[in-house]
């Protein structure tokens with residue numbers, strides 16, 4: 001009798017462990033029906049009652065049977081891609097039924113090239129969501145206004161889509177966010193003034209949009225910020241001086257904007273910054289002569305601005321300058337000798353007013 005009880009109990013546990021929540025299965029079925037993936041057949045695995053095993057890209061909490069992850073990447077090392085010898089392609093849209101998966105932590109629908117439609121606004125009710133990655137599709141519409149409700153979100157990647165509208169004000173409430181990639185969309189308006197409230201952010205990638213206004217001063221509070229890419233926007237105003245003294249900032253890309261004023265000394269005297277691109281702006285004044293033995297730039301691009309004066313002599317004291325581009329400015333006078341100048345090509349200096357000496361013609 002005891003034995004029979006134990007067997008029944010074990011069976012019950014096994015069933016409970018394996019079974020997918022019927023309401024989650026129903027939501028996944030509707031989600032699937034609004035998408036079409038013609039070449040790999042991944043949705044052909046989404047059959048049978050147990051959505052927690054063998055449904056490609058679906059993971060569940062093993063004790064509750066609730067769906068926790070939808071992880072569908074159109075470009076990966078997975079064997080189905082190798083076998084099909086192609087990358088993924090998917091059309092259709094993201095069904096709002098995805099919002100019924102209330103235990104969802106991961107929603108990745110990345111690099112399928114052609115998923116269109118809008119991000120369902122109800123997505124902001126998925127309070128357990130940690131990763132939202134929809135990169136590389138054709139998603140339109142706006143970023144849901146209430147995005148800031150996703151308090152556990154660490155990754156927000158909506159890059160390479162056709163999203164319009166402004167960056168919602170509520171975005172600054174994503175207090176756990178570490179990566180924000182909204183590049184290559186059609187966002188307009190300003191970067192929120194209180195953007196720096198996002199204290200956990202280490203990568204801010206907003207390039208290739210139509211963002212305007214100036215760089216918010218609150219960014220100076222983002223003490224984990226390592227990578228700031230605001231290139232290819234309509235940003236104006238000057239480069240804030242604090243940018244050179246952020247604790248872990250190493251990459252700053254501001255190329256192709258309308259930024260004016262002078263280059264702050266701190267930016268070029270920083271020994272933490274390694275990649276700085278200020279190309280194609282409206283910067284003026286002299287290039288600060290503040291380089292030193294700890295200067296280490298893998299790339300420093302100041303080309304296509306209105307910089308005047310001479311090439312700073314202190315550049316010769318730098319520990320390392322990989323790629324240097326000072327072309328298309330109004331610089332004048334002799335190019336200093338010694339490292340790194342003996343390694344650089346004429347293209348780094350061309351189209352200035354009156355630069356001379358190696359690698360250009362003698363003075």
Ligand SMILES: *[C@@H]1O[C@H](CO)[C@@H](O)[C@H](O)[C@H]1NC(C)=O
Pocket residue numbers: 023026027030097100
């Ligand atoms: C999703 O939730 C809504 C609202 O609770 C409900 O009406 C709908 O039937 C659910 N969808 C599925 C597929 O269970």
Ligand SMILES: *[C@@H]1O[C@H](CO)[C@@H](O)[C@H](O)[C@H]1NC(C)=O
Pocket residue numbers: 231255256277278279280299300301323
């Ligand atoms: C800097 O930005 C310009 C314009 O986007 C680009 O052409 C150039 O290659 C960049 N420089 C470096 C060193 O990456």
